[in-house]
Amino acid sequence: METRLVAVDPEHPDEQAIAAAAEIIRRGGLVAFPTETVYGLGANALDPAAVRGIFRAKGRPSDNPLIVHLASPADLPAVAVPLPLVDPLARRFWPGPLTLVLPRTAAVPDETTAGLDTVAVRVPDHPVALALIRASGCPIAAPSANRSGRPSPTRAAHVWADLRGRIDMILDGGQSGIGLESTVLDLTQQPPVLLRPGGVTVEELEEVIGPVRIHPAVEGRPAAGPVASPGMKYRHYAPATPCVLVEGEPAAVAAHIATRVRQERAAGRRVGVLASREAAPDYDADVVLVAGSRTDPSELARHLFHGLRQLDEAGLDLLFLEGVEPRGLGLALMNRMRRAAGYRIERAGAGGPHAGGAGTGGDGAP
Ligand code: TXA
Ligand code: MG
Numbered sequence: 001m002e003t004r005l006v007a008v009d010p011e012h013p014d015e016q017a018i019a020a021a022a023e024i025i026r027r028g029g030l031v032a033f034p035t036e037t038v039y040g041l042g043a044n045a046l047d048p049a050a051v052r053g054i055f056r057a058k059g060r061p062s063d064n065p066l067i068v069h070l071a072s073p074a075d076l077p078a079v080a081v082p083l084p085l086v087d088p089l090a091r092r093f094w095p096g097p098l099t100l101v102l103p104r105t106a107a108v109p110d111e112t113t114a115g116l117d118t119v120a121v122r123v124p125d126h127p128v129a130l131a132l133i134r135a136s137g138c139p140i141a142a143p144s145a146n147r148s149g150r151p152s153p154t155r156a157a158h159v160w161a162d163l164r165g166r167i168d169m170i171l172d173g174g175q176s177g178i179g180l181e182s183t184v185l186d187l188t189q190q191p192p193v194l195l196r197p198g199g200v201t202v203e204e205l206e207e208v209i210g211p212v213r214i215h216p217a218v219e220g221r222p223a224a225g226p227v228a229s230p231g232m233k234y235r236h237y238a239p240a241t242p243c244v245l246v247e248g249e250p251a252a253v254a255a256h257i258a259t260r261v262r263q264e265r266a267a268g269r270r271v272g273v274l275a276s277r278e279a280a281p282d283y284d285a286d287v288v289l290v291a292g293s294r295t296d297p298s299e300l301a302r303h304l305f306h307g308l309r310q311l312d313e314a315g316l317d318l319l320f321l322e323g324v325e326p327r328g329l330g331l332a333l334m335n336r337m338r339r340a341a342g343y344r345i346e347r348a349g350a351g352g353p354h355a356g357g358a359g360t361g362g363d364g365a366p
Pocket of ligand 1: 039065119183195
């Protein structure tokens with residue numbers, strides 16, 4: 001299949017481009033489009049055959065349900081039961097990076113929900129996404145537009161690299177502003193359960209609806225057996241290059257990574273670091289990519305997936321990631337980085353790495 005790559009102005013998308021994309025959606029085809037979180041791979045959410053096409057193109061396990069994207073909260077009753085908490089949440093966070101899990105209606109096919117009796121729904125905050133949904137005249141089911149297991153795409157080039165030849169069209173609307181996927185909140189439980197941290201923080205949710213329970217898989221390794229959100233059990237966001245996440249106080253993290261980089265390079269390995277601007281000069285690594293300032297989690301979030309993809313293409317043997325405080329957007333960052341590292345985590349401080357007398361870094365930029 002030939003994949004059309006069409007550039008659109010992210011603020012004022014060209015009507016013709018949107019009409020062509022909507023026509024593909026209506027005919028049961030697949031269109032990748034930008035959202036404020038990451039790029040999505042869209043199909044008509046109410047068309048079982050079209051939705052099966054998403055799973056085929058991504059190589060996604062069929063038991064992992066999709067998010068249904070709406071142009072307006074007013075369209076919700078067609079696909080989901082609007083439980084009482086929807087109203088205050090929608091008022092505050094839609095359009096935006098919040099996905100709500102609700103009882104589904106009969107209109108939503110099993111393919112979209114992977115057979116669950118709930119459906120995940122959100123209204124994206126992006127002019128291109130909203131124009132596409134409106135022009136298509138149907139809700140759009142869209143997972144992140146990456147091959148299954150790869151980091152989510154935050155640029156059209158990432159989608160092109162993963163899905164070229166497997167989908168009909170990519171709408172290129174530039175870089176995604178948030179860079180991490182939406183927050184997923186299950187409203188069918190009391191209190192509501194956070195299934196995936198994302199662009200809307202727990203602190204912001206609790207301001208509106210009171211206490212939220214954080215699912216244990218959010219902060220730790222997913223348990224074996226039945227899981228609340230099927231996406232939890234898959235290896236996600238994973239570079240092919242082995243990856244280590246270092247957690248602890250910022251200065252200790254930087255010192256730990258500086259030492260580990262020296263050790264690994266002394267052993268003949270090529271090493272990369274996805275670094276904060278503050279700590280980057282400490283690392284004498286083969287490749288040091290700056291993701292942003294460690295005082296600005298939103299900057300780190302915007303560059304995380306692009307950074308992982310770039311480091312993965314650099315032919316390295318080992319990657320190090322700097323942990324951040326798991327608060328606010330930091331909770332989502334740590335969730336994605338722990339998965340990227342396959343839960344290979346080293347704790348900084350407490351005597352430092354088993355370094356055999358290595359110092360504390362700071363010996364100049366590469
Ligand atoms: O920001 C986002 O959410 C992006 C953009 C494109 O909107 N989409 C996205 O979709 O990240 P995806 O498929 O990569 O992640 C959807 C997550 C998965 O972890 C899935 O298991 C969970 O939502 N999910 C979907 N439906 C669910 C349901 N009915 N119950 C529980 N979890 C559900
Ligand atoms: Mg995904």
